[in-house]
Amino acid sequence: MPANRSSGRDVFMYLASVPTVSIGGGFTNPTLTKMAFLDSLDVLITHDSPLRVYRINDGRIQIQRTQDSLLPGEYEVESDGYLAVTDAPYYQRSSSAMSSLSSSDRDRRCVITGLAMTQRELVLQRWTKYEAAHTFPVALESIFQNYNFAELTVLDERDGSVNSPQNGLLLQRLNTIFCFLDDSLGLAGRQLDPVCRDPGQPHHVNDNVLFWHFQQAVLANMRAAGEPIFDEDIPPGSDTMNAILSGPVPGERMEFELSKRLGDVMRAQGSFSIK
The missing domain is CATH 2.40.240 (Ribosomal Protein L25; Chain P)
Incomplete structure (x- = not known):
C-alpha cells in the first residue's frame, strides 16, 4: 500500500x-x-x-x-x-489474527487460495502456514457490539463475541494482508470458499460482518484521497506516543505498533496471537 x-x-x-x-x-x-x-x-x-x-x-x-x-x-x-x-465513519484498524478461532477447524484450507491443510497438520493442529483472521478487528470490539453483530454471530453458547468463528476466516499467512488490511477494494470476501459461507455449515462466516469489512475498505481507499495510513500520518515534530495512543478506540493503534515492531520476534517464539 x-x-x-x-x-x-x-x-x-x-x-x-x-x-x-x-x-x-x-x-x-x-x-x-x-x-x-x-x-x-x-x-x-x-x-x-x-x-x-x-x-x-x-x-x-x-x-x-x-x-x-x-x-x-x-x-x-x-x-x-x-x-x-456518504459521511459514514471509517474506523482505522490494525490487523488481527488468532490461531485459536474455531474457524480454523471449519475451513481447513485457505478460503482465498484453496490451499488445504495436510492430514498431519490437522491431527497435530499445526497452523504455521495459516492464520485465523478476524473479519471485524479485535481492537474494535466495542463497535462490534454497537452494530449488533454479537446478535448475528450467535449459534451456540460459545459465540456472540468478536472471537466468534462467524467472524473468522482461515487464510495463508501471505494472504492475510491481502484480505484484511484494507486491500484495494476489500473484494476478497466475494471470492471465499463456498464452505465457509454456506448457511448450512456450522459456524458459517457471517455475511453481514463481511459486508461491513467491504464497506470499510471502500471508505478507506476510494473516498476523496483515501484515509491516512499509520506510518504516514504523524507530522514531523509531533508527540509520537500521544498520537499512537489517541484515536476513536483507545489502544487500537498501540496494538498495531506493537504488532509491527515486535510481531516477527514474538511469532518466532510462538507467543504472539495477532498479525
Missing part, C-alpha cells in the same frame, strides 16, 4: 451535479469488475434513486452490471434523486 492511498490511481469518479470535482477514485485490477465497481459506489454514495454510471473517456458509455473488468478512466455518477458522498 503506498503512503498516499490515491497515489497512482487510474480510476477517477465525479458526481454529475459537480462534474469538475473528483469525489475519489481507485485502481483497476483483475478483481475490479464493473459489478464490483457499482457495488462499491452504492457504499460510497448516498442516494434515494438508482445510480447511473458513465465512463466519459471516448464518449459517454453507461456501465452495466457485468463481470467484465473495469477500464481505467473517468466515471460520472448521476441519479434522478438525492446524490451525495
Whole structure:
C-alpha cells in the first residue's frame, strides 16, 4: 500500500451535479469488475434513486452490471434523486489474527487460495502456514457490539463475541494482508470458499460482518484521497506516543505498533496471537 492511498490511481469518479470535482477514485485490477465497481459506489454514495454510471473517456458509455473488468478512466455518477458522498465513519484498524478461532477447524484450507491443510497438520493442529483472521478487528470490539453483530454471530453458547468463528476466516499467512488490511477494494470476501459461507455449515462466516469489512475498505481507499495510513500520518515534530495512543478506540493503534515492531520476534517464539 503506498503512503498516499490515491497515489497512482487510474480510476477517477465525479458526481454529475459537480462534474469538475473528483469525489475519489481507485485502481483497476483483475478483481475490479464493473459489478464490483457499482457495488462499491452504492457504499460510497448516498442516494434515494438508482445510480447511473458513465465512463466519459471516448464518449459517454453507461456501465452495466457485468463481470467484465473495469477500464481505467473517468466515471460520472448521476441519479434522478438525492446524490451525495456518504459521511459514514471509517474506523482505522490494525490487523488481527488468532490461531485459536474455531474457524480454523471449519475451513481447513485457505478460503482465498484453496490451499488445504495436510492430514498431519490437522491431527497435530499445526497452523504455521495459516492464520485465523478476524473479519471485524479485535481492537474494535466495542463497535462490534454497537452494530449488533454479537446478535448475528450467535449459534451456540460459545459465540456472540468478536472471537466468534462467524467472524473468522482461515487464510495463508501471505494472504492475510491481502484480505484484511484494507486491500484495494476489500473484494476478497466475494471470492471465499463456498464452505465457509454456506448457511448450512456450522459456524458459517457471517455475511453481514463481511459486508461491513467491504464497506470499510471502500471508505478507506476510494473516498476523496483515501484515509491516512499509520506510518504516514504523524507530522514531523509531533508527540509520537500521544498520537499512537489517541484515536476513536483507545489502544487500537498501540496494538498495531506493537504488532509491527515486535510481531516477527514474538511469532518466532510462538507467543504472539495477532498479525
